[in-house]
Amino acid sequence: MTASVAFTGSPGRGFARYTYDAQATFRTLLDAMARPGTIGSVAAEPEAPAPLDPATAAIALCLFDHDTQVWLGDGIAGLAAYEYFRFHCGCPLIKSALAADFAVCLASAGMPPLAQFDAGTDEFPDGSATLVVQVPALEGGRGIRLTGPGIEREAHLSVAGVPDYFWAARRDQQAIFPRGIDVVFTCGERLVALPRSTEIEV
Amino acid sequence: MERPRTGETAARQGWMSVLAKARADDVLAAWEGLDDKPQYRPLRGPETGLVMIQARAGGVGAKFNFGEMTVTRCSVELDDGTVGHAYVPGTDGGHAEAAAVLDALLQNGARRALLMDAIVSPLAAAHSERRRTRAMKTAATRVDFFTLVRGDSE
Numbered sequence: 471m472t473a474s475v476a477f478t479g480s481p482g483r484g485f486a487r488y489t490y491d492a493q494a495t496f497r498t499l500l501d502a503m504a505r506p507g508t509i510g511s512v513a514a515e516p517e518a519p520a521p522l523d524p525a526t527a528a529i530a531l532c533l534f535d536h537d538t539q540v541w542l543g544d545g546i547a548g549l550a551a552y553e554y555f556r557f558h559c560g561c562p563l564i565k566s567a568l569a570a571d572f573a574v575c576l577a578s579a580g581m582p583p584l585a586q587f588d589a590g591t592d593e594f595p596d597g598s599a600t601l602v603v604q605v606p607a608l609e610g611g612r613g614i615r616l617t618g619p620g621i622e623r624e625a626h627l628s629v630a631g632v633p634d635y636f637w638a639a640r641r642d643q644q645a646i647f648p649r650g651i652d653v654v655f656t657c658g659e660r661l662v663a664l665p666r667s668t669e670i671e672v
Numbered sequence: 673m674e675r676p677r678t679g680e681t682a683a684r685q686g687w688m689s690v691l692a693k694a695r696a697d698d699v700l701a702a703w704e705g706l707d708d709k710p711q712y713r714p715l716r717g718p719e720t721g722l723v724m725i726q727a728r729a730g731g732v733g734a735k736f737n738f739g740e741m742t743v744t745r746c747s748v749e750l751d752d753g754t755v756g757h758a759y760v761p762g763t764d765g766g767h768a769e770a771a772a773v774l775d776a777l778l779q780n781g782a783r784r785a786l787l788m789d790a791i792v793s794p795l796a797a798a799h800s801e802r803r804r805t806r807a808m809k810t811a812a813t814r815v816d817f818f819t820l821v822r823g824d825s826e
Contacts, residue, residue: 480715480749480753480755481715481755482715483713483714483715483716483749484715484716488719557715557716557747558716
């Protein structure tokens with residue numbers, strides 16, 4: 471069930487039960503980040519304007535607020551999504567990708583280069599950006615082998631629609647750890663995380 | 673950064689202000705008394721938070737933070753897609769919700785005149801009456817200070 475609403479001047483309803491839904495979404499994200507490659511499911515299904523999937527919208531409603539600078543990628547930066555983020559999250563939507571705390575993009579609209587986001591500093595690696603990438607499917611794409619913290623031996627990721635240059639940039643990023651970009655892939659109401667600590671093998 | 677208050681915006685600011693400043697019981701009574709209540713669904717809230725009130729000394733000085741105020745806000749959408757908002761003082765979610773639905777209804781030109789007469793005008797009158805009574809009570813306790821000439825300046 472995708473809860474998409476056409477833009478009618480109304481931003482649509484966000485979480486039905488704000489506190490509980492936000493907490494449940496946060497827990498799902500936390501678990502996903504702790505177990506890279508494991509697919510989680512967002513129980514709350516907020517209404518979201520096209521082209522946002524429920525999981526993408528839930529992350530936004532859960533994490534974005536007036537203190538987070540949010541950058542929207544191609545295909546999202548339309549009026550309906552703009553109104554949605556402004557109304558429900560109250561977050562500043564900015565044009566500079568480098569200044570973003572969070573970036574939301576569609577894999578189908580062409581992914582932005584990873585290097586254009588803030589990877590933090592060695593003193594403050596937590597100042598880096600988190601990238602939320604909505605993909606056409608979480609399975610059936612190019613197989614990626616994952617190792618690192620939170621993974622006992624190895625895990626596998628096969629999100630669809632992610633270009634090779636992204637994986638190349640993601641692999642290069644491992645050299646600058648603890649700096650780096652954390653990534654969450656979303657599709658429908660499901661999500662999977664790829665934190666910076668995870669090593670990938672294409 | 674104030675937007676010009678003209679036409680439609682000014683009118684809406686007017687009734688939103690009246691609905692917010694009215695007593696919660698009065699707004700709820702007006703809502704209960706309304707025939708032909710519309711179907712609506714919540715978009716956000718009612719939820720309560722704090723708003724920092726800013727002021728300028730004498731209305732012209734530098735801006736300073738006067739203090740925080742408890743405010744409850746609510747946004748609703750009518751079946752026809754009209755969105756209504758309300759920010760009301762206090763913690764009464766019912767007040768905020770009723771005010772938000774009334775804000776949405778008042779945007780409909782066909783119903784506005786009737787609603788203005790039946791609900792907004794009486795609420796505005798009650799508010800100015802409360803202000804007047806309060807001003808009178810305050811005025812009765814007013815003390816004027818005079819500085820007497822002390823005669824030592826010669």
